Amino acid sequence: MIGKLEGKVPPGPLEQKWRNHKNNSRLVSPNNRRKFEIIVVGSGLAGGSAAATLGELGYRVKCFCYQDSPRRAHSIAAQGGINAAKNYQNDGDSVFRLFYDTIKGGDFRSREANVYRLAEVSNLIIDQCTEQGVPFAREYGGLLANRSFGGAQVSRTFYARGQTGQQLLLGAYQALCRQIALGTVKMFPQTEMLDLVLVDGHAKGVITRNLCTGQIQAFAGDAVVLATGGYGNVFFLSTNARGCNVTATYRAYKRGALFGNPCFTQIHPTCIPVTGHHQSKLTLMSESLRNDGRVWVPKRTEDCAKPPNEIPDADRDYYLERKYPSFGNLAPRDIASRAAKEVCDEGRGVGPGGRGVYLDFADAISRLNEDTIRERYGNLFDIYQKITAEDAYKTPMRIYPAVHYTMGGLWVDYNLMSNIPGLHVIGEANFSDHGANRLGASALMQGLADGYFVLPYTLPNYLAGQIGKRPSTDHEEFKLVESEVRARVKKLLEVNGERTLTSFHRELGLLLWDKCGMARNATGLREALEKIPDLRDEFWKKVRVPGEGESYNQSLERAGRIADFLEFAELMCIDALERDESCGGHFREEHQTPDGEAQRDDENFAAVFAWEFQGNGKVERPKLHREPLHFEAVHLTQRSYK
Amino acid sequence: MNFQLNVWRQANAKSKGKFATYEARNIAPDTSFLEMLDIVNDELTERSEAPIAFDSDCREGICGACALTINGQAHGPKHPAAACQLYMRSFDDGKTITVEPFRAKPFPLVRDLVIDRSALDRIVQAGGFIAARAGSAPEANSIPVPKHNADLAIEAAACIGCGACAAACPNASAMLFTAAKVSHLAFLPQGAPERTLRVTKMVRQMDAEGFGNCTNTYECEAVCPAEISASFIAKLNREYARAVLQRSVGE
Numbered sequence: 029m030i031g032k033l034e035g036k037v038p039p040g041p042l043e044q045k046w047r048n049h050k051n052n053s054r055l056v057s058p059n060n061r062r063k064f065e066i067i068v069v070g071s072g073l074a075g076g077s078a079a080a081t082l083g084e085l086g087y088r089v090k091c092f093c094y095q096d097s098p099r100r101a102h103s104i105a106a107q108g109g110i111n112a113a114k115n116y117q118n119d120g121d122s123v124f125r126l127f128y129d130t131i132k133g134g135d136f137r138s139r140e141a142n143v144y145r146l147a148e149v150s151n152l153i154i155d156q157c158t159e160q161g162v163p164f165a166r167e168y169g170g171l172l173a174n175r176s177f178g179g180a181q182v183s184r185t186f187y188a189r190g191q192t193g194q195q196l197l198l199g200a201y202q203a204l205c206r207q208i209a210l211g212t213v214k215m216f217p218q219t220e221m222l223d224l225v226l227v228d229g230h231a232k233g234v235i236t237r238n239l240c241t242g243q244i245q246a247f248a249g250d251a252v253v254l255a256t257g258g259y260g261n262v263f264f265l266s267t268n269a270r271g272c273n274v275t276a277t278y279r280a281y282k283r284g285a286l287f288g289n290p291c292f293t294q295i296h297p298t299c300i301p302v303t304g305h306h307q308s309k310l311t312l313m314s315e316s317l318r319n320d321g322r323v324w325v326p327k328r329t330e331d332c333a334k335p336p337n338e339i340p341d342a343d344r345d346y347y348l349e350r351k352y353p354s355f356g357n358l359a360p361r362d363i364a365s366r367a368a369k370e371v372c373d374e375g376r377g378v379g380p381g382g383r384g385v386y387l388d389f390a391d392a393i394s395r396l397n398e399d400t401i402r403e404r405y406g407n408l409f410d411i412y413q414k415i416t417a418e419d420a421y422k423t424p425m426r427i428y429p430a431v432h433y434t435m436g437g438l439w440v441d442y443n444l445m446s447n448i449p450g451l452h453v454i455g456e457a458n459f460s461d462h463g464a465n466r467l468g469a470s471a472l473m474q475g476l477a478d479g480y481f482v483l484p485y486t487l488p489n490y491l492a493g494q495i496g497k498r499p500s501t502d503h504e505e506f507k508l509v510e511s512e513v514r515a516r517v518k519k520l521l522e523v524n525g526e527r528t529l530t531s532f533h534r535e536l537g538l539l540l541w542d543k544c545g546m547a548r549n550a551t552g553l554r555e556a557l558e559k560i561p562d563l564r565d566e567f568w569k570k571v572r573v574p575g576e577g578e579s580y581n582q583s584l585e586r587a588g589r590i591a592d593f594l595e596f597a598e599l600m601c602i603d604a605l606e607r608d609e610s611c612g613g614h615f616r617e618e619h620q621t622p623d624g625e626a627q628r629d630d631e632n633f634a635a636v637f638a639w640e641f642q643g644n645g646k647v648e649r650p651k652l653h654r655e656p657l658h659f660e661a662v663h664l665t666q667r668s669y670k
Numbered sequence: 671m672n673f674q675l676n677v678w679r680q681a682n683a684k685s686k687g688k689f690a691t692y693e694a695r696n697i698a699p700d701t702s703f704l705e706m707l708d709i710v711n712d713e714l715t716e717r718s719e720a721p722i723a724f725d726s727d728c729r730e731g732i733c734g735a736c737a738l739t740i741n742g743q744a745h746g747p748k749h750p751a752a753a754c755q756l757y758m759r760s761f762d763d764g765k766t767i768t769v770e771p772f773r774a775k776p777f778p779l780v781r782d783l784v785i786d787r788s789a790l791d792r793i794v795q796a797g798g799f800i801a802a803r804a805g806s807a808p809e810a811n812s813i814p815v816p817k818h819n820a821d822l823a824i825e826a827a828a829c830i831g832c833g834a835c836a837a838a839c840p841n842a843s844a845m846l847f848t849a850a851k852v853s854h855l856a857f858l859p860q861g862a863p864e865r866t867l868r869v870t871k872m873v874r875q876m877d878a879e880g881f882g883n884c885t886n887t888y889e890c891e892a893v894c895p896a897e898i899s900a901s902f903i904a905k906l907n908r909e910y911a912r913a914v915l916q917r918s919v920g921e
C-alpha cells in the first residue's frame with residue numbers, strides 16, 4: 029500500500045536546502061563502495077554521466093543500453109544548447125532567475141526545491157564539461173559564448189554549433205569509456221531491460237534480453253537506476269530516435285512505481301513538416317533558430333499557395349511578434365506551437381496540406397550577412413536542405429510542431445528515488461523539474477545535473493542501509509519475473525496474425541495526436557479511452573511478429589515496445605482527462621483565457637498526479653495519488669509573455 | 671518510383687551469406703532510403719519472409735548507427751551524408767540498387783546488414799578521453815581557448831563513430847576515426863596532460879583490433895558523413911611521432 033506521497037524536500041530556506049541536504053546525507057566509505065553493485069539502465073546524458081561518476085567513486089556499475097554503443101544514446105541528437113546561470117554576458121542572470129524562468133516556463137507544475145537545485149548545479153556542469161574537452165563555442169577572446177533560447181530574456185545557453193547534445197554525450201561517453209577500461213563499469217550494449225525485479229519490496233535487479241543472441245538474463249544489484257529517456261514515440265511520429273521507448277519505465281510502473289504526470293508532453297514548434305505516409309520520424313530544427321528567424325504566415329488564405337518571396341511584408345502576419353511583443357519569436361514552446369496550430373486551423377498554413385508556417389531568415393541575413401548565419405546555424409540549414417531539397421538561405425524554411433519531449437515520467441522524491449526503495453530514476457525518464465512545459469536547453473542540463481552532481485550525493489542515502497543485502501539471481505523473485513518475461517516474448521511471436529507492427533503503431537499514434545496532442549478535450553479523451561483497449565486487443569490477436577526469439581530480431585524488439593505503448597497510451601489519456609485544467613503543454617480546450625491562453629486552476633490542480641497501476645482496460649483504472657505543490661519563493665501568476 | 675534491390679542476406683556470423691533480390695514499388699521520391707527499406711520489410715513480413723535486418727536509430731545523421739554500403743559506396747552516393755540522410759529522389763527511377771553491410775575485418779557481421787563495431791569503442795576506451803573527475807573542474811572561463819583552436823577541436827569532434835572510413839579503406843584502416851579523437855583532444859589545453867599517453871595507447875589498440883595501415887588513398891575522407899578532414903591524419907602522425915620521440919628521450 030502506498031501512503032501519503034512524500035517529496036522529501038529538506039527544510040530550510042530555498043537557497044540552503046541542497047547544501048543542508050548534502051551535509052545531512054549519509055555517506056558510503058570508499059572501501060565499502062566496491063561492495064555495491066549499481067545497475068544503471070541507459071547510457072544517455074543522464075545514465076552515461078551517472079555510470080561514469082559512480083564508477084569513479086568506486087562503486088561497481090553495470091550499465092545497459094539498447095544501441096550497439098553507449099555513444100549512440102538519443103541525447104546525441106540534441107542540437108541547440110544547455111543552460112547555465114553563469115551570467116557570463118553580464119545581462120543580469122542569476123541562479124534565482126534561471127530557477128524562476130524554469131518554474132514559470134513549466135507553468136508552476138514542478139517542485140520548487142528540485143528546480144532550484146537544478147539551477148544551482150547548472151554552473152558546475154559547464155565547468156565539468158569544459159574540463160572534459162567539450163568544445164563549446166567560444167568568442168574571439170577565447171572565452172565561452174552564449175545564445176538565447178525561448179522563455180528567457182537573458183543569454184545563458186552554451187552550445188557547440190548545432191551539435192551540443194552530441195558533444196556533451198561524447199564527453200560523458202568518454203568518461204564512461206575510461207571507467208570501462210578501469211574495470212569499475214561493465215557495459216552491456218544491445219541489451220534491453222524488459223522487467224524490474226523487486227525483492228522484499230526493494231528494487232534489486234532487472235531482466236534483460238540480449239538483442240544479438242536473444243538470450244534472456246537476470247542481473248542483481250544493490251540499487252537500480254533507470255535513465256531510459258522519454259516516451260515521445262508513443263505518438264509514432266516524433267523527433268525521437270526510432271528505438272526510444274517507454275518499456276523500462278512502464279514495466280517498473282507495472283511493478284508498483286508511480287508514474288508522474290504522464291500526459292505532459294512537449295510539442296516542439298520548429299520541426300520539418302510531415303511529407304507523407306512513408307515517414308518514420310520527424311526532424312527538429314533547433315529552437316536556437318528563433319534567435320534570428322522570424323515566424324510568419326500570410327494574412328490572407330488566398331496568398332498561401334504563392335511563393336513566399338512574392339508576398340510583400342504588409343501581407344504577412346508575424347503572429348508571434350504580434351501576439352507576444354516582449355518575447356516575440358522566443359515565446360516558450362507550448363505557446364509557439366499552439367499559435368502555429370491556430371493559424372493553420374484558420375486556413376493560413378503553407379506547404380503540403382496547409383500544415384506549415386514560415387521561419388524566415390531574410391532579415392537576419394541582410395542585417396548580419398549570410399556568412400554569420402552560416403556560422404551560427406550552418407549544419408541546421410544543411411539538415412533542412414538534405415531533407416526538403418530546399419535552400420533556406422534563399423527561401424524561408426517551412427516548419428510545424430511535432431512531439432519532442434515528455435515531461436512526465438516515473439515519480440521521484442528529492443533524492444531522485446521512486447516510491448520503490450532502491451529504484452532511482454534520472455534524466456527524461458523521471459517526471460521532475462520541468463512541470464507542464466520544458467524550456468529549451470534545460471533537458472541536457474537536467475540529465476547531466478542528475479548524473480554528475482545529484483545522484484552521486486543522494487544514492488548513499490539509500491545504500492548506506494543496504495550493505496550485504498544484494499540477493500542472488502537464484503532468488504525465487506528473479507526466477508518468477510524471468511519466466512514472465514519469457515512467456516511474454518513467446519506470446520508475441522505466437523500471435524502470427526496478418527497486421528504489421530507499423531500499422532498498429534501508426535494507428536495508435538494518429539489517435540493520440542488527434543485526441544491527446546496539442547489540444548485536448550473531455551469528449552476526445554473519452555473516445556480515445558474507448559478505442560485504445562480495442563486496438564490493444566486487436567494487436568494481441570492480429571499482429572505478425574516474424575522470426576524467432578533466440579536470434580537478432582528487430583521485429584520482436586519493436587513488438588515489445590509497441591505492446592507497452594498500447595497500454596501506456598491509456599494512462600496518458602486517463603491523466604489528461606483527470607487534469608481538468610490547462611497548464612503548459614497540456615491544453616484542455618474547456619479551460620482557456622479569453623485570448624486563448626492556457627487557464628490554470630491552482631486551487632484544484634497545483635499538484636503532481638502520480639498513478640499507481642491496478643490493471644488495464646475499461647474496467648480497471650490506475651489509482652491516483654496527489655503530491656501537492658507548495659510554492660514559497662515564487663508567486664503563482666498567469667504566465668504572460670506579452 | 672520503382673527499384674530493384676540486391677540485398678546481402680546472412681543469418682549470422684557463422685552462416686554463409688548471399689545476395690537476394692527484392693522489388694521496392696510505388697516509392698514516393700521524398701521517402702528516405704531507410705524508410706524505403708521499412709516499406710520493403712513490411713511487405714516481406716506480410717509475405718511471411720524474414721525482414722532485412724539493418725541498424726538505425728536517430729535517422730538524422732548524428733548517432734552513427736546506420737551503416738550501409740549502397741552501390742559499392744559506404745553511406746551511398748550522396749556525400750557528405752549518412753545512409754539515413756539519403757532520399758530516393760537521388761536515384762533514377764527503375765534502377766537496381768545494391769545494399770551490403772560495411773565490410774572490414776574488425777567489424778564482424780551480426781545479421782544481414784548489421785555489424786559489430788565495438789572495436790571502435792575499445793579504441794576510445796584505450797585513451798580517447800580526458801580524466802576529469804566530477805567535482806574537481808576549475809571555473810570554465812579560467813582557461814581561455816583561442817577560437818581557432820576551439821573551432822578545429824569541434825571540427826574533429828564531429829565524428830559520429832559510424833565506421834564508414836574503415837569500411838571504405840582498402841586496408842580497413844581506422845586512422846580517420848582515431849585521428850579525429852586524438853586531434854579533438856590535442857587542440858584543447860585541457861587535453862595536454864594526457865597527450866602523449868593517449869595517442870600511444872589509441873594507436874596500439876587500433877593495431878590490436880586488426881585495422882590496417884593508412885596508405886593515403888583518402889577513401890575515408892570521401893565517404894565520411896561528418897566531413898572529417900584527412901588533414902587530421904597528418905595531425906595524428908605528428909602527435910604519434912612526438913610521443914615516440916618523448917619516449918625515446920627517456921620520459
Ligand SMILES: Cc1cc2nc3c(=O)[nH]c(=O)nc-3n(C[C@H](O)[C@H](O)[C@H](O)COP(=O)(O)OP(=O)(O)OC[C@H]3O[C@@H](n4cnc5c(N)ncnc54)[C@H](O)[C@@H]3O)c2cc1C
Nearest residue numbers: 070071072073074094103108109221257455456469471472
Ligand atoms: C532532436 C532533439 C533535440 C533536442 N535538443 C535539445 C537541446 O538543444 N537542449 C536540451 O536541453 N534538450 C534537448 N533535447 C532533449 C534532450 O536531448 C533529451 O531530453 C535528453 O538528451 C534525454 O537524455 P536521457 O539521458 O534522459 O535519455 P536518452 O539520451 O534518450 O538515453 C536513454 C538511454 O536509455 C537506453 N534505454 C532506453 N530504453 C531501454 C531499455 N528498455 N533497456 C536498456 N536501455 C534502454 C538507451 O539505449 C539510451 O542509452 C532534444 C531532444 C531531441 C529529440
Ligand code: SF4
Nearest residue numbers: 829830832833835894
Ligand atoms: S571519421 Fe567519419 S567515417 Fe570515420 S567513424 Fe568518424 S564520422 Fe564515420
Ligand code: FES
Nearest residue numbers: 727729734736754
Ligand atoms: S540512423 Fe543515426 S546516423 Fe543514421
